[in-house]
Amino acid sequence: SQELEQSPQSLIVQEGKNLTINCTSSKTLYGLYWYKQKYGEGLIFLMMLQKGGEEKSHEKITAKLDEKKQQSSLHITASQPSHAGIYLCGAGLEAGGSEKLVFGKGTKLTVNP
Amino acid sequence: DGGITQSPKYLFRKEGQNVTLSCEQNLNHDAMYWYRQDPGQGLRLIYYSQIVNDFQKGDIAEGYSVSREKKESFPLTVTSAQKNPTAFYLCASMAGLANYNEQFFGPGTRLTVL
Numbered sequence: 001s002q003e004l005e006q007s008p009q010s011l012i013v014q015e016g017k018n019l020t021i022n023c024t025s026s027k028t029l030y031g032l033y034w035y036k037q038k039y040g041e042g043l044i045f046l047m048m049l050q051k052g053g054e055e056k057s058h059e060k061i062t063a064k065l066d067e068k069k070q071q072s073s074l075h076i077t078a079s080q081p082s083h084a085g086i087y088l089c090g091a092g093l094e095a096g097g098s099e100k101l102v103f104g105k106g107t108k109l110t111v112n113p
Numbered sequence: 114d115g116g117i118t119q120s121p122k123y124l125f126r127k128e129g130q131n132v133t134l135s136c137e138q139n140l141n142h143d144a145m146y147w148y149r150q151d152p153g154q155g156l157r158l159i160y161y162s163q164i165v166n167d168f169q170k171g172d173i174a175e176g177y178s179v180s181r182e183k184k185e186s187f188p189l190t191v192t193s194a195q196k197n198p199t200a201f202y203l204c205a206s207m208a209g210l211a212n213y214n215e216q217f218f219g220p221g222t223r224l225t226v227l
Contacts, residue, residue, distance in 0.1 A: 030213065031213030033215075033216060035218070038223070040201070040223065041220055041221060042117075042119075042201065042203060042218040042219050042220040042221045043205075043218040044218075045215055045216070045217055048213065048215055050213055076148070088155070088156070090156070090216070092213055096212065098213070099161065099163065099169070100146070100158055100161055100171065101216065102157045103154065103156040104155060105154065105155040106155060
């Protein structure tokens, strides 16, 4: 079974609308990473969260790790066509650092002008 | 500018041929990774290396080989034993493994085996 579940799988919004993408695990998330990917390109690092309840923002994108450290949300305010792409979450499942990360399958975001 | 480079961006090979994908980083990162990305399957780890001259198999290492002779370089060879090699390959690096650090990705190489 997938260790990281992302929802929704795809999302279509009108420009200017807010949206939220979720990343959920049955295990504790010790390092939670959010990336954005344009089709056929590499992953662009957005943010990393480590502490329960931690929240970080970059421009109009805010990510939060819940207190139990088993779910993270990525919120985009006033979406723009430039926000379109695939958003992936990745996580380490071991305290103090991990040799490798596991990744969700991604959420495809379309923003219609 | 510091970053990760992968070459070539597109690669075509005939079935049965080995092919090597390049990955170079100038971030002075210790750890490097190779992932494979297929539609609907997310990222799957092929191999990773924490230090020079050492590397470990990931979840789907069969049919692949790597080397880590230099800190900045981590080439991936897709051998003829890989049954379904057509995919998008991503290289990544991370500063260290003692704590969670930012993991950065290269632009990727799309391999098509004809």
